[in-house]
Amino acid sequence: MSLWDDIKALAEEVKAPLTGLSITDSYSRQPRVTIQYPDVRRPLSRRARWRHVLNRYENGLEKCIGCSLCAGACPANAIYVKAAENTAENRVSPGERYAEQYEINMIRCIFCGYCEEACPTQAIQLKDIYELADDERKDLIYTKEMMLTPAPEEE
Amino acid sequence: MAETITQAPETVNLTIDGKKVTVPKGTLLITAAFQAGADVPYFCHHPRLKPAGACRMCLVRIEKMAKLQTACTVPVSEGMVVDTLSPEVKQAQQGILEFLLINHPLDCPICDRGGECPLQNMTFQYGPGVTRFIxxxxxxxxxxxxxxxxxxxxxxxxxxxxxxxxxxxxxxxxxxxxxxxxxxxxxxxxxxxxxxxxxxxxxxxxxxxxxxxxxxxxxxxxxxxxxxxxxxxxxxxxxxxxxxxxxxxxxxxxxxxxxxxxxxxxxxxxxxxxxxxxxSEERITTPMIRRASVLKPCSWDEALTAVAEAFSSAAKSSSNTVAGIGSTRTSNEEAYLFQRIFRTALGSNNIDHRMHDFPIRPMETSLAAIGEAKAIVAIGFDPKQYLPVVWLRIYKAISNGNATYAHVSSVDDPAVEAALAVGEGAILLTDDHIASADLDKLTKRAKSAGAKINVLLPDNNSWGAILMGVLPDRLPSLQPVGNGARPKFEALWGGPVPDKPGLATWDILKAGAAGDIRALYVLGSNPVASFPDRDLAASALEKIPFVVVQDLFLSESAQYANVFLPASSFIEKAGTFTNIEGRVQPFGAAIRPVGDSKPDWQILSELYARLGASAPFFGPADIAREIAHSADKNTFAGDRR
Missing domain, CATH: 3.30.70.20 (Alpha-Beta Plaits)
Incomplete structure (x- = not known):
């Protein structure tokens, strides 16, 4: 066993980790996929279905007419609507009827989007608001006020 | 067999969609079509209304007739051949629906009928799907x-x-x-x-x-x-x-x-x-007890214990010093339990539900028979006002059978005489305010003429209260307290039942005003407002040292209550009511009891346990079973469909 043999054996042993490190090195030059949430947010698909939003018309009236078709279509039975009648003094939506109470139980909701499909006025839409975690069950029952888009004059 | 049916003169044979049917003569084609299993859409047709042919929805093809015909107006005739499925009929149905929808707004999402609407259903099933009306x-x-x-x-x-x-x-x-x-x-x-x-x-x-x-x-x-x-x-x-x-x-x-x-x-x-x-928001849903002359909310246990102690100590001194005024609005089970508690646990017959004395007399005909009468006289009350659905039967007799009808104020009215002259088929209706002398006189005349008399009691369970024994002198099934039926009830209830008749409502109130009653239980009634002598009722309730009122609202009588027990309404509990004909009909619980309120039977059952019941009742069905055991087959058939 000569010195040269020793050197060859050592080189043989060093070769494997170096090969490995070279792969690591090649990856370190590639673009990063990790996103620094919540400082950075990944853009969602245009069709992403997350939390519901109740829309308004441009004049500020609510699109929702309180018809309960969303609640009827909901396979998870997560929606509760209580309707009331519009009056001249208190006009909430066009036509005769509006939703006095509108609640969605987000624990039950399976984000299937049937409510959006059933809605005759496109009042309810599933938007890309996905931060729904909470530590209190009753806070996960979203009320109409929480889901309504702000009225134009309030902006 | 088929031979004899087809040859019977009052039936007609016809073919609908290739299917042969036999129906009574005079049947409308639409009814025959349903019998044949054909589905003819319609809006204006209704089996209880006369044909109108107004909506044109039920068009069918009848062979040898020039145009399509409305099935709801054509009576069947022998050998008719009808087609409800041809493309021609389908086209007509679509056309009619398109016409109907020309002026009909498409606001189904906000319409209260949406979801159970015949027009919506027919449009989905038979409609054209699009309109040409712009x-x-x-x-x-x-x-x-x-x-x-x-x-x-x-x-x-x-x-x-x-x-x-x-x-x-x-x-x-x-x-x-x-x-x-x-x-x-x-x-x-x-x-x-x-x-x-x-x-x-x-x-x-x-x-x-x-x-x-x-x-x-x-x-x-x-x-x-x-x-x-x-x-x-x-x-x-x-x-x-x-x-x-x-x-x-x-x-x-x-x-x-x-x-x-x-x-x-x-x-x-x-x-x-x-x-x-x-x-109603005004319903009382927590038990209340009077402290320092004000009714204050308390727990059920506190309220029921106070009631049990007051009644058992009063009954211990003398069973004549306790009394109960029941109601014509509680269920049969509750009325039965109420009188059982008074008769066994308190040993008193001082129990009644009547606000005035009236003749206890079952109807002589059924409600349906009123619709077939030949002459009807309502004496002393207006059925349309007090028992409106009885009026529908009366009007049926007037419109279908050409019956005469009058509503009069006195038994001596000539209209009564005229109705009695009709004899068989004449029905006299009267309410619970008829004087018994008048009724006796009327009965004699009606009997010789062959007419029938119906005394109609006003409240939803008047008969239930009577037949369940909420009377001072009667046990359930109208058995007098003194006679041979008592031992049967003593055996069933496991204790002695007093054999002397107790005090009626008016006597209870008189005794109360005189200071002879120490504890009064007012179950679902309101003597201060509905007893004819209101001053007597008010002074009695004021004088009686311990008054329990069990009701939904803080009634006039509840102003005098020492303990108020909040009861549930009839939609929050199950049970049976007995109607004016004596028909026992069950009803189910639709919602949970509101707030802390409890159904009357449950309050009574819990009170009975505190007064020493051998075994509690766990539900109205428990009580109904006992009633069915003890009562006459005629008074409580236990008909629980």
């Missing part, structure tokens, strides 16, 4: 209130005339009519002061679109959202079968249920619209 639809102000209960949305009306025909043919008041012609035809009240009828609510159920609408139910719920429970109306003695429709533990709507022997498929407006007191 112009502006007809417009009317909407919704227009017609009376306190019903409003009309004229844009939705398809002029089927079901409502006007109901008012004219069934209710007999013609309160609605079609005004104007053609495109401007609208349904309008006949009278200038609105839709004056006791039966306006039925038109809401009859309307095949959302034109006639219930005002209290407006926008309250959608038809697929509420839960419907079979129940019996609690507003009068007729005992109409109703469906109580509830959502979020609240009453949304009352609809009628079919019962050919009682209400057919109708209700009165009181029954349909005046039941919303069950949702």
């Amino acid at each position: 112009d502006e639809k007809r417009h009317f102000p909407k919704p227009v209130p017609l009376n306190d209960y019903v409003s009309i949305d004229r844009e939705r009306c398809i002029q089927c005339s079901r409502c006007t025909r109901f008012q004219a043919e069934i209710a007999g008041d013609g309160a609605l009519a079609i005004e104007s012609r053609g495109n401007s035809a609208v349904i309008a009240p006949f009278s200038l002061d609105g839709f004056q009828s006791h039966f306006s609510g039925n038109t809401v159920e009859l309307c095949p679109v959302g034109a006639l609408l219930s005002r209290p139910y407006r926008f309250q719920s959608r038809p697929w959202e509420f839960h419907s429970t079979d129940s019996v109306c609690s507003m009068c003695g007729v005992g109409c079968n109703i469906a109580v429709q509830t959502r979020t533990n609240q009453l949304m709507r009352v609809n009628s249920r079919l019962n050919e022997d009682v209400n057919e498929e109708w209700t009165c407006d009181t029954g349909k619209f005046e039941q919303y007191w069950v949702n």
